[in-house]
Amino acid sequence: MNPVNYLYLAALLFTIGATGVLIRRNAIVLFMCIELMLNACNLALVAFSRMHGNLDGQIVAFFTMVVAAAEVVVGLAIIVSLFRSRHSASVDDASLMKL
Amino acid sequence: MIALLIAAPLLGAAVLLVGGRRLDAVGHWIGTLLASASFVIGLVLFADLLGREAEQRTVVQHLFSWIPVAGFQADVAFRLDQLSMTFVLLITGVGSLIHVYSIGYMEHDERRRRFFGYLNLFLAAMLLLVLADNYLLLYFGWEGVGLASYLLIGFWQHKPSAATAAKKAFLVNRVGDMGLSIAIMLMFLTFGSFAFEPVLSQVGDTSEGRLTAIGLMLLLAACGKSAQVPLQSWLGDAMEGPTPVSALIHAATMVTAGVYLIVRSGAIFNAAPDAQLAVTVVGAVTLLFGAVVGCAKDDIKKALAASTMSQIGYMMLAAGLGPLGYVFAIMHLVTHGFFKAGLFLGAGSVMHGMNDEVDMRKYGGLRRYMPVTFVTFGLGYLAIIGFPGLSGFFSKDKIIEAAFAKGGTEGWILGGVALLGAAVTAFYMTRVMLMTFFGEERWRDRAEASGQAAATPHESPGVMTIPMIVLAVGSVFGGAFFSIGDRFLHWLEPVTGHSEGHPPVGAWAVTAATVVCLLIGVAVAWAQYGRRPVPAVAPRGSLLTRAARRDLFQDDFNHVVLVRGGEHLTRSLVYVDHTLVDGVVNGAAASVGGLSGRMRRLQNGFARSYAVSMFGGAALLVAATLLMRAV
Numbered sequence: 001m002n003p004v005n006y007l008y009l010a011a012l013l014f015t016i017g018a019t020g021v022l023i024r025r026n027a028i029v030l031f032m033c034i035e036l037m038l039n040a041c042n043l044a045l046v047a048f049s050r051m052h053g054n055l056d057g058q059i060v061a062f063f064t065m066v067v068a069a070a071e072v073v074v075g076l077a078i079i080v081s082l083f084r085s086r087h088s089a090s091v092d093d094a095s096l097m098k099l
Numbered sequence: 100m101i102a103l104l105i106a107a108p109l110l111g112a113a114v115l116l117v118g119g120r121r122l123d124a125v126g127h128w129i130g131t132l133l134a135s136a137s138f139v140i141g142l143v144l145f146a147d148l149l150g151r152e153a154e155q156r157t158v159v160q161h162l163f164s165w166i167p168v169a170g171f172q173a174d175v176a177f178r179l180d181q182l183s184m185t186f187v188l189l190i191t192g193v194g195s196l197i198h199v200y201s202i203g204y205m206e207h208d209e210r211r212r213r214f215f216g217y218l219n220l221f222l223a224a225m226l227l228l229v230l231a232d233n234y235l236l237l238y239f240g241w242e243g244v245g246l247a248s249y250l251l252i253g254f255w256q257h258k259p260s261a262a263t264a265a266k267k268a269f270l271v272n273r274v275g276d277m278g279l280s281i282a283i284m285l286m287f288l289t290f291g292s293f294a295f296e297p298v299l300s301q302v303g304d305t306s307e308g309r310l311t312a313i314g315l316m317l318l319l320a321a322c323g324k325s326a327q328v329p330l331q332s333w334l335g336d337a338m339e340g341p342t343p344v345s346a347l348i349h350a351a352t353m354v355t356a357g358v359y360l361i362v363r364s365g366a367i368f369n370a371a372p373d374a375q376l377a378v379t380v381v382g383a384v385t386l387l388f389g390a391v392v393g394c395a396k397d398d399i400k401k402a403l404a405a406s407t408m409s410q411i412g413y414m415m416l417a418a419g420l421g422p423l424g425y426v427f428a429i430m431h432l433v434t435h436g437f438f439k440a441g442l443f444l445g446a447g448s449v450m451h452g453m454n455d456e457v458d459m460r461k462y463g464g465l466r467r468y469m470p471v472t473f474v475t476f477g478l479g480y481l482a483i484i485g486f487p488g489l490s491g492f493f494s495k496d497k498i499i500e501a502a503f504a505k506g507g508t509e510g511w512i513l514g515g516v517a518l519l520g521a522a523v524t525a526f527y528m529t530r531v532m533l534m535t536f537f538g539e540e541r542w543r544d545r546a547e548a549s550g551q552a553a554a555t556p557h558e559s560p561g562v563m564t565i566p567m568i569v570l571a572v573g574s575v576f577g578g579a580f581f582s583i584g585d586r587f588l589h590w591l592e593p594v595t596g597h598s599e600g601h602p603p604v605g606a607w608a609v610t611a612a613t614v615v616c617l618l619i620g621v622a623v624a625w626a627q628y629g630r631r632p633v634p635a636v637a638p639r640g641s642l643l644t645r646a647a648r649r650d651l652f653q654d655d656f657n658h659v660v661l662v663r664g665g666e667h668l669t670r671s672l673v674y675v676d677h678t679l680v681d682g683v684v685n686g687a688a689a690s691v692g693g694l695s696g697r698m699r700r701l702q703n704g705f706a707r708s709y710a711v712s713m714f715g716g717a718a719l720l721v722a723a724t725l726l727m728r729a730v
């Protein structure tokens with residue numbers, strides 16, 4: 001099987017995610033873009049796993065999903081408390097450690 | 100036995116200085132007793148040496164290893180031979196007499212015990228200096244006498260002038276001491292040892308340049324200790340110390356240590372003619388320098404100090420002549436020890452009777468009031484000017500002959516300088532004599548002017564006059580005793596070596612010229628100070644007189660060249676320190692600070708800019724990896 005098309009897709013998704021992280025300010029959007037990059041990686045991993053005919057890549061992909069889920073739990077909690085304290089979800093507003 | 104010589108005064112110093120006030124009542128007796136004990140031991144050793152054959156008169160006593168390191172052996176070992184024996188007798192003999200004298204002179208000083216402690220310390224150090232068997236131990240004694248000299252010059256430390264004079268003597272001496280330590284290092288480098296025997300016997304195998312360097316460094320040391328030009332400036336101020344100190348340390352013994360050093364190292368100088376020439380030049384220059392200064396001083400002790408400088412100039416001149424002059428240098432040293440110590444004690448006696456007045460213009464006509472002092476001082480005076488038959492005549496005449504016998508133009512110049520020096524010596528000593536003991540009684544006017552009844556000067560007590568009488572006897576008969584049958588020459592010749600000089604003119608002609616010079620000097624002084632009354636206030640004087648009163652600008656010279664020069668040097672060093680050294684350090688700190696200031700701007704708190712740098716870094720890593728793989 002030829003993984004090239006999958007890799008093109010993964011690169012495209014990753015680029016979209018990266019660009020989003022760099023240019024958007026909303027913390028929620030940033031978060032989603034990070035998820036997008038993680039999933040681009042997952043796609044690449046699964047495509048390579050399929051190409052090599054073993055399950056190593058798929059196991060790592062599951063691992064990534066678990067970590068991403070945990071990250072979402074912590075990350076959303078932080079975003080909520082940021083929003084409560086600053087009344088804004090913009091990451092640029094949170095440029096100082098103190099309020 | 101040899102160690103006992105040093106141990107006795109050392110014990111005295113320890114007991115007197117540690118013992119504290121409990122010993123105040125007996126301190127001076129302890130000090131005098133131990134000094135005399137040392138003299139008695141010296142006499143016993145002398146008798147022992149006399150009983151031996153001339154070749155076996157060198158006794159070496161090895162006491163213990165001082166610094167035993169592989170390849171660096173320093174021992175505490177003593178060498179008693181004819182040369183050091185002569186010094187031992189002079190030091191302990193004159194030293195004991197001066198101890199006795201000090202009992203009377205320091206009677207009213209509440210710190211008399213301490214004074215005797217210092218005197219004993221000096222004797223111990225000086226004996227160590229002349230008895231040491233290697234240069235390192237000699238250096239130890241050398242520093243010891245420097246310390247004792249410092250303590251005694253500044254004995255009346257409550258007077259700022261005395262404290263300053265002590266510091267000056269110490270500092271000027273340090274310059275000379277540096278010379279000695281460099282000489283010892285050079286010796287160790289050259290010969291691998293600094294004991295007399297190996298060093299002086301290996302001279303033949305060594306390059307002349309190295310020997311000249313060692314010789315010049317030794318000369319520097321001798322200049323410092325013996326107050327020779329250019330390190331002469333301390334001696335005049337050293338007269339701030341009590342008079343017995345001036346007699347013992349700054350006339351008879353310590354200041355002659357330089358001559359001892361040069362005669363002891365004779366083998367080195369014999370093989371280094373350039374260094375030897377430097378010694379004669381220093382001697383000749385100092386001889387005239389001291390004589391000229393002595394002519395203008397009104398302070399009796401300073402006049403005598405200048406005279407000491409000049410007489411040591413004679414000794415250095417003789418020591419620089421090599422085997423021609425070594426014996427005569429030491430002979431003059433011994434006779435000078437007698438008559439100059441006697442003269443200083445006489446001066447002390449005059450001061451004692453005159454309420455510590457030192458200005459000779461306020462003396463006059465004292466011969467009626469102090470007959471003993473007058474006679475002993477007068478005999479010392481006749482001895483120093485070289486009156487025929489007295490000791491100074493024999494020793495000085497021999498030096499002048501030896502100077503002529505050097506040969507060539509040098510011989511004529513040196514001989515001429517020595518003759519001129521003899522005339523000037525006669526002049527200034529006659530001046531001292533006339534101003535002090537003859538003429539009007541000028542002290543009377545002064546007392547009347549201040550509205551008091553004139554306190555009549557009084558003769559000193561017997562404890563002071565007896566040492567003066569003994570020294571006067573020595574200064575009358577010493578020279579004749581040494582010279583008749585060439586006793587001193589035969590005694591010292593095995594150590595120093597001797598070659599008979601042949602002056603270009605007959606010896607009788609030199610003697611006649613010396614006597615004529617002496618008479619001219621006396622006549623001129625009489626014309627100026629004997630025939631006419633001496634003004635109580637010093638007249639302005641000629642240019643030369645004024646220069647001589649300021650010690651021929653020695654202090655001004657030192658101030659301009661050394662003090663100012665030193666200040667400029669330190670100032671420029673401080674400038675370099677501030678600009679260069681601090682510049683580098685401060686520059687490094689500033690550049691690190693500036694850099695971190697720039698770096699800090701990256702930490703701006705914006706999450707997205709961190710993300711950019713992360714991506715940038717990742718991109719770089721990927722690019723690098725690809726590049727490496729491509730290569």
